[in-house]
Amino acid sequence: MSQDTTLTIEALTGRVEEIFRKGGLNEVQAGAVARVIVAGERDACKSHGIYRIEGALRTVKAGKVKPDAIPELTVTEGSAIVKVNAKGGFANPAVELGVPALAERARACGLAALVINDCTHFSALWPEVEALTAQGLAGLVMCPSYSTVAPTGGNKPLLGTNPVAFGWPRPGKSPYVFDFATSVAARGEIELHRRAGKQLPEGWAIDAEGKPTTDPEAALAGAMLPFGGHKGSAIGTMVELLAGIMIGDLTSPEVLDYLGTTTLSPVHGELILAFSPEAFAAGRAGDPFARAEVLFEAIVGQGARLPSQRRYAARAKSQAEGITLTAAEMEQLDRLLALGLDAIA
Amino acid sequence: MSQDTTLTIEALTGRVEEIFRKGGLNEVQAGAVARVIVAGERDACKSHGIYRIEGALRTVKAGKVKPDAIPELTVTEGSAIVKVNAKGGFANPAVELGVPALAERARACGLAALVINDCTHFSALWPEVEALTAQGLAGLVMCPSYSTVAPTGGNKPLLGTNPVAFGWPRPGKSPYVFDFATSVAARGEIELHRRAGKQLPEGWAIDAEGKPTTDPEAALAGAMLPFGGHKGSAIGTMVELLAGIMIGDLTSPEVLDYLGTTTLSPVHGELILAFSPEAFAAGRAGDPFARAEVLFEAIVGQGARLPSQRRYAARAKSQAEGITLTAAEMEQLDRLLALGLDAIA
Numbered sequence: 001m002s003q004d005t006t007l008t009i010e011a012l013t014g015r016v017e018e019i020f021r022k023g024g025l026n027e028v029q030a031g032a033v034a035r036v037i038v039a040g041e042r043d044a045c046k047s048h049g050i051y052r053i054e055g056a057l058r059t060v061k062a063g064k065v066k067p068d069a070i071p072e073l074t075v076t077e078g079s080a081i082v083k084v085n086a087k088g089g090f091a092n093p094a095v096e097l098g099v100p101a102l103a104e105r106a107r108a109c110g111l112a113a114l115v116i117n118d119c120t121h122f123s124a125l126w127p128e129v130e131a132l133t134a135q136g137l138a139g140l141v142m143c144p145s146y147s148t149v150a151p152t153g154g155n156k157p158l159l160g161t162n163p164v165a166f167g168w169p170r171p172g173k174s175p176y177v178f179d180f181a182t183s184v185a186a187r188g189e190i191e192l193h194r195r196a197g198k199q200l201p202e203g204w205a206i207d208a209e210g211k212p213t214t215d216p217e218a219a220l221a222g223a224m225l226p227f228g229g230h231k232g233s234a235i236g237t238m239v240e241l242l243a244g245i246m247i248g249d250l251t252s253p254e255v256l257d258y259l260g261t262t263t264l265s266p267v268h269g270e271l272i273l274a275f276s277p278e279a280f281a282a283g284r285a286g287d288p289f290a291r292a293e294v295l296f297e298a299i300v301g302q303g304a305r306l307p308s309q310r311r312y313a314a315r316a317k318s319q320a321e322g323i324t325l326t327a328a329e330m331e332q333l334d335r336l337l338a339l340g341l342d343a344i345a
Numbered sequence: 346m347s348q349d350t351t352l353t354i355e356a357l358t359g360r361v362e363e364i365f366r367k368g369g370l371n372e373v374q375a376g377a378v379a380r381v382i383v384a385g386e387r388d389a390c391k392s393h394g395i396y397r398i399e400g401a402l403r404t405v406k407a408g409k410v411k412p413d414a415i416p417e418l419t420v421t422e423g424s425a426i427v428k429v430n431a432k433g434g435f436a437n438p439a440v441e442l443g444v445p446a447l448a449e450r451a452r453a454c455g456l457a458a459l460v461i462n463d464c465t466h467f468s469a470l471w472p473e474v475e476a477l478t479a480q481g482l483a484g485l486v487m488c489p490s491y492s493t494v495a496p497t498g499g500n501k502p503l504l505g506t507n508p509v510a511f512g513w514p515r516p517g518k519s520p521y522v523f524d525f526a527t528s529v530a531a532r533g534e535i536e537l538h539r540r541a542g543k544q545l546p547e548g549w550a551i552d553a554e555g556k557p558t559t560d561p562e563a564a565l566a567g568a569m570l571p572f573g574g575h576k577g578s579a580i581g582t583m584v585e586l587l588a589g590i591m592i593g594d595l596t597s598p599e600v601l602d603y604l605g606t607t608t609l610s611p612v613h614g615e616l617i618l619a620f621s622p623e624a625f626a627a628g629r630a631g632d633p634f635a636r637a638e639v640l641f642e643a644i645v646g647q648g649a650r651l652p653s654q655r656r657y658a659a660r661a662k663s664q665a666e667g668i669t670l671t672a673a674e675m676e677q678l679d680r681l682l683a684l685g686l687d688a689i690a
Contacts, residue, residue, distance in 0.1 A: 079454055079624070080454035080456055081624060108423065109425035109426075109454060110425050110458065111456065112425070112456075113456050140583075153649035155648060176582075176586070227574075228572045228573025228577055231572050234511070238511045238513075240640055241637055245626075245637050246483065246622045247625050247629070248629020249629070275587065279424070281593040283593070284592070284594070286590075288590050292586055295585055295590065298503055302499035302503065303499055304495070304497060
């Protein structure tokens with residue numbers, strides 16, 4: 001433990017931003033990507049933390065994301081749709097650019113949508129959701145991924161892990177936020193079982209012949225399954241339709257065709273819906289935020305948990321005490337900063 | 346089989362409408378409720394067909410729905426929210442009143458919401474979704490119910506079965522539509538197991554102490570479980586927040602408090618979102634409807650099914666051959682028509 005290093009959130013953000021500048025990203029890309037990666041590390045979401053730096057740089061090196069992209073915002077008068085074209089860059093600066101306009105439209109129209117097109121997306125969706133709850137708006141976010149999940153009754157990868165995230169603002173408290181894949185498990189969890197030589201739980205995957213399997217090798221050659229059977233499969237399909245096809249961007253099978261691999265970050269679009277509780281509740285009895293607290297208390301009061309609480313606890317600790325990295329993690333950061341894209345195999 | 350009676354869809358609709366007029370419903374209530382009940386019967390959704398007439402009349406007799414309500418539409422310039430106050434009547438005439446205004450707003454703004462307040466709702470959600478897909482719009486619909494489902498990790502009924510339905514238009518074909526409870530099973534299925542003296546499948550329910558049970562009696566005294574574990578629980582919670590609290594209407598625990606029973610139709614609101622694929626896809630390559638067909642072909646091509654196909658097959662048969670009712674069903678219709686609310690125990 002004596003070799004651990006503790007950095008403030010700001011110091012780690014600065015270092016990660018420097019790594020991305022060294023890797024060729026312009027200011028707007030490096031800043032937004034560093035902020036979202038450090039937010040993951042801060043919240044002890046290690047799978048979306050500094051571990052992701054290398055994958056992002058690998059995607060740059062492969063020429064599948066434009067490191068110097070400047071996202072472009074389009075707001076059309078009278079429309080509740082705000083669009084940001086990421087211009088082939090990462091999704092994160094596009095989201096940062098679009099959220100203020102989305103919030104303005106949601107307040108004016110009651111609800112609004114932010115469409116992100118032509119982006120590379122590798123982060124969790126809760127940063128998007130929290131950007132809305134921070135403004136007193138509810139948010140619903142979804143995006144495709146690459147084909148790794150078989151629709152229920154099928155036997156081949158077609159749908160992506162297609163995450164869906166939702167947030168509800170809680171004045172003075174961390175928001176109600178969930179963010180999950182519409183597959184039973186994330187692909188990385190199957191890979192971790194394979195490395196550890198462990199069998200998968202039942203119901204996670206099928207083999208290449210479409211038969212249920214608990215063998216991680218067979219699962220990786222086959223397909224993952226949607227969560228909740230045919231219901232999760234239907235929701236995953238909805239994500240392809242709304243956040244792929246409807247917004248004129250790639251579906252999960254098209255992403256896989258384009259990249260030819262799942263080792264690079266996927267290229268697609270993203271759909272972010274924002275709702276103004278004040279506008280919806282106008283003229284009705286009761287304050288929606290106070291009423292929501294009654295519901296949350298009833299959930300917690302019977303021993304159930306609200307989602308994201310572990311993340312918020314980790315965040316509070318990081319804000320108070322800083323973020324602690326191992327010697328190996330620090331060495332890796334130093335190496336990436338020294339070598340830039342040359343550090344990527 | 347010689348005692349079965351076959352009626353055209355129109356003839357059955359007329360008869361059911363007459364029953365509701367006899368039960369005291371005004372023209373706007375009786376017509377809309379009859380149409381949605383006959384749509385269920387037509388699609389061989391027996392659980393939402395003529396079986397529901399008695400429950401609807403029981404709710405009238407209990408004074409928990411206003412049979413003479415005239416729903417009121419409010420459209421606010423510049424807003425993407427359309428509101429219909431059902432004025433204590435059934436949801437169905439409120440939906441019929443609101444959908445044209447919702448469609449107009451969705452085309453103008455790209456997306457829009459229809460809020461139904463102060464309604465009694467007993468029908469499936471796919472009629473709402475299909476009213477949107479018929480106009481070339483995608484739709485997402487949700488509403489609370491009464492507390493019968495424990496949040497994951499909890500041990501008491503709190504959430505409702507909180508259905509979610511989605512539809513995508515398919516020009517020249519029946520739309521892609523799903524409509525399901527966010528509980529593992531519908532409460533009626535547990536009741537059917539109880540009557541048949543059959544054990545429940547694992548994972549459907551917990552007993553009053555919060556322990557897993559396969560005994561239907563214990564399940565009815567305990568709580569149902571959400572589909573897909575914590576993910577379904579989170580989606581069910583989202584339905585309470587968006588389609589209960591946000592729209593200024595009752596949550597599932599509030600509905601149960603108000604009615605004091607689950608034998609009457611629930612009183613609450615409903616949230617209907619409509620999306621214009623043309624508006625979202627504008628300026629992007631590819632026709633969204635043609636691209637969706639490629640996705641559907643890939644699903645069907647690997648042996649998976651699209652949702653609602655059984656329903657559409659039954660509908661085609663009903664349209665061609667009429668709807669066949671048993672002698673007992675015909676007698677019940679005659680009885681309800683002769684006695685009106687006096688037929689209700």
